[in-house]
Amino acid sequence: MAGNPPKRKVSRSNTRSRRAQWKAAPITLTATVENGKTVYSRPHQAKVVTDSQGTELFLEYKGRKVADV
Template structure:
């Protein structure tokens, strides 16, 4: 494992850490049967029945996984 030769100053450490910022995820709006839902792009969505029970995951109209 690499070991630094000298201690990193507090200002250098904090300025390096300040570059890591959280980003707002890009959401995709989809409308199905009058319901608007937001989801992450390229992600399988959960298909539910009328009672709200999750049935399976779907991506591009195909069943990809059971819940």
């Protein structure tokens, strides 16, 4: 159920200045070197392992297979 109704009107200036504090954070990427190429990936996320044709084989995390695709 919703909270209590407002006790008084909030001005447009206060509302907008409060909303202005919400900011989108940039995505953190880590650089790793694989087969002589620098690959950027998100930390703490499983990545998809593909074969030479580009077929997705499985998900890998910290060098271990964690799930089938």
